[in-house]
Amino acid sequence: MLEIKGLEARVEGTQILRGVDLSVKAGEVHAIMGPNGSGKSTLAHVLAGREEYEVTGGSVTYNGNDLFELAADERACEGLFLAFQYPVAIPGISNAYFLRTALNAVKKYRGEPQVDAVDFLTLVREKMKLVGMDEKFLQRAVNDGFSGGEKKRNEILQMAVLDPKLAILDETDSGLDIDALRIVAEGVNQLRTPERAVVIVTHYQRLLDYIIPDHVHVLSEGRIVRSGGKELAHQLEKEGYAWLETGSATAAGGA
Amino acid sequence: MEELPVTENSAAADRVTAGTAKEGRAAEEVLDLQEVADREYKYGFVTDIEADTIPPGLSEDVVRLISSRKNEPEWLLDYRLRAYKYWLTMTPPEWSFVKYPPIDYKDIIYFSAPKQKKVLESLDEVDPELLETFNKLGIPLNEQKILSGVAVDAVFDSVSVATTFKSKLAEMGIIFGSFSDAVHEHPELVKKYLGSVVPHTDNFFAALNAAVFSDGSFCYIPEGVRCPMELSTYFRINSAGTGQFERTLIVAEKGSYVSYLEGCTAPMRDENQLHAAVVELVAMEDAQIKYSTVQNWYPGDKDGVGGIYNFVTKRGACRGDRSKISWTQVETGSSITWKYPSCILQGDDSVGEFYSVALTNNYQQADTGTKMIHIGKNTKSTIVSKGISAGRGQNTYRGLVDVKKGAEGARNFSQCDSMLLGDRCGAHTFPYIEVKNPTAVVEHEATTSKIGEDQIFYCNQRGISTEDAVSMIVNGFCKQVFRELPMEFAVEAQKLLAVSLEGSVG
Numbered sequence: 001m002l003e004i005k006g007l008e009a010r011v012e013g014t015q016i017l018r019g020v021d022l023s024v025k026a027g028e029v030h031a032i033m034g035p036n037g038s039g040k041s042t043l044a045h046v047l048a049g050r051e052e053y054e055v056t057g058g059s060v061t062y063n064g065n066d067l068f069e070l071a072a073d074e075r076a077c078e079g080l081f082l083a084f085q086y087p088v089a090i091p092g093i094s095n096a097y098f099l100r101t102a103l104n105a106v107k108k109y110r111g112e113p114q115v116d117a118v119d120f121l122t123l124v125r126e127k128m129k130l131v132g133m134d135e136k137f138l139q140r141a142v143n144d145g146f147s148g149g150e151k152k153r154n155e156i157l158q159m160a161v162l163d164p165k166l167a168i169l170d171e172t173d174s175g176l177d178i179d180a181l182r183i184v185a186e187g188v189n190q191l192r193t194p195e196r197a198v199v200i201v202t203h204y205q206r207l208l209d210y211i212i213p214d215h216v217h218v219l220s221e222g223r224i225v226r227s228g229g230k231e232l233a234h235q236l237e238k239e240g241y242a243w244l245e246t247g248s249a250t251a252a253g254g255a
Numbered sequence: 256m257e258e259l260p261v262t263e264n265s266a267a268a269d270r271v272t273a274g275t276a277k278e279g280r281a282a283e284e285v286l287d288l289q290e291v292a293d294r295e296y297k298y299g300f301v302t303d304i305e306a307d308t309i310p311p312g313l314s315e316d317v318v319r320l321i322s323s324r325k326n327e328p329e330w331l332l333d334y335r336l337r338a339y340k341y342w343l344t345m346t347p348p349e350w351s352f353v354k355y356p357p358i359d360y361k362d363i364i365y366f367s368a369p370k371q372k373k374v375l376e377s378l379d380e381v382d383p384e385l386l387e388t389f390n391k392l393g394i395p396l397n398e399q400k401i402l403s404g405v406a407v408d409a410v411f412d413s414v415s416v417a418t419t420f421k422s423k424l425a426e427m428g429i430i431f432g433s434f435s436d437a438v439h440e441h442p443e444l445v446k447k448y449l450g451s452v453v454p455h456t457d458n459f460f461a462a463l464n465a466a467v468f469s470d471g472s473f474c475y476i477p478e479g480v481r482c483p484m485e486l487s488t489y490f491r492i493n494s495a496g497t498g499q500f501e502r503t504l505i506v507a508e509k510g511s512y513v514s515y516l517e518g519c520t521a522p523m524r525d526e527n528q529l530h531a532a533v534v535e536l537v538a539m540e541d542a543q544i545k546y547s548t549v550q551n552w553y554p555g556d557k558d559g560v561g562g563i564y565n566f567v568t569k570r571g572a573c574r575g576d577r578s579k580i581s582w583t584q585v586e587t588g589s590s591i592t593w594k595y596p597s598c599i600l601q602g603d604d605s606v607g608e609f610y611s612v613a614l615t616n617n618y619q620q621a622d623t624g625t626k627m628i629h630i631g632k633n634t635k636s637t638i639v640s641k642g643i644s645a646g647r648g649q650n651t652y653r654g655l656v657d658v659k660k661g662a663e664g665a666r667n668f669s670q671c672d673s674m675l676l677g678d679r680c681g682a683h684t685f686p687y688i689e690v691k692n693p694t695a696v697v698e699h700e701a702t703t704s705k706i707g708e709d710q711i712f713y714c715n716q717r718g719i720s721t722e723d724a725v726s727m728i729v730n731g732f733c734k735q736v737f738r739e740l741p742m743e744f745a746v747e748a749q750k751l752l753a754v755s756l757e758g759s760v761g
């Protein structure tokens with residue numbers, strides 16, 4: 001589904017990604033871990049198509065097509081979803097209106113019929129129950145004045161409504177209490193079908209207690225320095241990332 | 256409207272200017288948002304109807320000619336001549352923030368009417384080409400619209416050619432039709448109110464209008480009558496080089512109510528066309544007038560060539576106690592807009608409101624706002640202004656809140672918000688406040704915001720295209736004003752904003 005080869009990218013002249021290789025197949029859940037500043041969000045944004053991040057090398061294919069041929073909104077319409085680490089507020093636009101506009105944009109792209117206000121309300125109410133969000137959030141402006149946890153839930157709500165093929169969750173777990181964490185995990189586990197894939201970016205392993213990943217990767221200084229199964233997450237939890245600095249990165253075996 | 260000078264006792268407050276965005280990265284972000292529209296004006300076509308046109312230029316003879324073509328009574332000719340003589344002594348105002356080459360008033364054609372004189376019984380009798388034009392514009396001079404309850408008095412190149420619902424309204428004693436007809440059918444009313452709110456001496460453009468006004472709408476709501484439908488007039492500028500000098504007068508008697516809609520589109524032109532309308536509103540005791548405008552005249556091309564000069568004087572007088580006048584405007588067209596719909600709050604407890612969305616793209620300039628003159632006791636006014644600038648557009652809010660000595664307990668709330676798209680446009684705010692009564696409470700709030708690249712990306716990531724994202728965010732910004740518009744107009748206004756912004760963001 002997603003094939004990343006030797007991906008290099010920079011922001012404002014600084015090289016951040018220095019050759020990322022990653023292969024995600026349909027039906028898989030991957031976790032990407034790594035210390036702060038290692039380039040996890042950069043990778044997520046590059047995949048989502050943020051223009052500020054300049055791709056300087058490598059290739060990415062998504063469902064067999066060159067991902068970089070698609071604009072950000074086309075990628076979204078092709079089923080690529082990014083749950084933002086820092087969701088953006090849009091004052092003046094209600095959550096309901098925003099989400100229906102998004103859903104209908106995606107439907108239009110796929111040549112599917114538009115969803116009217118009534119059907120949308122039925123759908124979104126059901127999904128809100130799933131993520132434990134009060135209906136009053138429908139009328140609130142998008143992420144405007146939301147607490148950290150509310151923003152993260154709102155991302156999961158959007159994900160549930162838009163029903164992506166490939167979901168990338170960027171630190172959706174940070175700042176969440178245990179209940180919220182369960183809800184996020186629930187949302188992700190719902191997406192766990194043979195046709196879909198999920199990439200979870202996190203630097204704690206606690207979310208991985210609820211979402212058991214098929215593969216775990218460690219990103220450090222813009223490269224994936226180690227890959228393994230779910231046990232790698234536990235090892236990281238115990239040992240931290242300090243071992244990365246010993247220069248033994250290349251010695252670490254991949255999965 | 257008269258000049259709004261910066262006097263010593265007026266507070267000329269926060270002036271906000273973009274165009275010098277020094278914020279480093281932010282500036283580059285907005286640069287990306289800066290690809291300019293190259294969209295053809297959607298309504299840019301010219302109708303092939305033979306116009307009855309007089310040669311360009313203005314003189315006493317031209318004024319006499321206009322009056323005689325319209326078979327006007329002596330008193331009206333006198334009024335025009337007085338205005339003309341006064342106009343000759345005046346110079347165009349220079350205090351506003353708009354820039355344009357001097358207008359040669361000798362080059363303007365002051366009268367043009369479609370050659371179609373006889374009174375029509377139904378739409379079937381109207382020139383099919385004319386109807387075609389209305390259809391292209393989506394002007395609802397058709398069954399659907401009639402069924403949906405809108406009486407349309409369509410002003411086509413200065414002369415009304417069709418009026419619907421007139422008789423139904425007449426049963427209720429409501430007079431709604433062209434200004435010219437009113438001059439003949441209700442001379443006493445026209446004589447009584449013409450120039451009573453905007454005297455011909457008011458300003459340069461008002462004087463010009465009083466001398467040469469062509470036609471417009473007249474509306475009279477008798478005591479205690481609530482007009483059962485939105486009264487709607489669609490204006491359209493057609494013949495090349497024809498100045499438009501509309502004259503509208505609305506009188507609401509004691510305890511009456513009327514909602515009036517004005518919407519405009521104009522065909523594409525290379526030379527600038529002058530439009531100098533005058534609108535006068537009079538509300539008596541407990542009467543209420545709601546006046547809504549969607550203005551979409553040709554704004555000029557992306558390089559700033561062509562477009563309408565829209566220099567309008569709109570003013571309402573709340574003469575009676577507890578009367579109320581609300582102005583709502585959505586201004587997206589014209590290359591230059593110079594317009595300050597105002598309220599004179601004479602009656603005790605009278606209320607004035609001004610809700611405005613003004614959008615300038617490419618090289619458009621808008622200098623618009625309102626004047627709220629508090630004279631009566633416990634008078635209240637609300638001002639909500641939303642300015643959107645894109646491209647190299649310049650958007651100025653200019654408003655005066657003037658509380659006179661006797662206006663005990665007067666209250667005003669003003670909110671002026673600006674939104675900038677890109678860093679080559681500008682937003683400016685000039686709120687003038689003059690308070691002569693210590694019991695008055697005057698509040699003013701102002702904000703300036705930009706659409707961020709991060710907001711656009713967030714929308715993109717959810718599948719929403721950049722254009723749709725911008726129009727969604729802009730519409731959200733304007734919601735407070737759109738809420739004041741009648742339903743069908745609110746929808747139209749949203750579409751208009753989207754069309755006007757197309758291509759303004761890369």
Ligand SMILES: Nc1ncnc2c1ncn2[C@@H]1O[C@H](COP(=O)(O)OP(=O)(O)O)[C@@H](O)[C@H]1O
Pocket residue numbers: 011012016034035036037038039040041042043052
């Ligand atoms: N927009 C940006 N401008 C400048 N530097 C950036 C930007 N985004 C990320 N960086 C830098 O790139 C590096 C990687 O950041 P990021 O991808 O956010 O790391 P992570 O998500 O792994 O914590 C950091 O040093 C960060 O400061």
Ligand SMILES: [Mg+2]
Pocket residue numbers: 040041042085170171
């Ligand atoms: Mg991050």
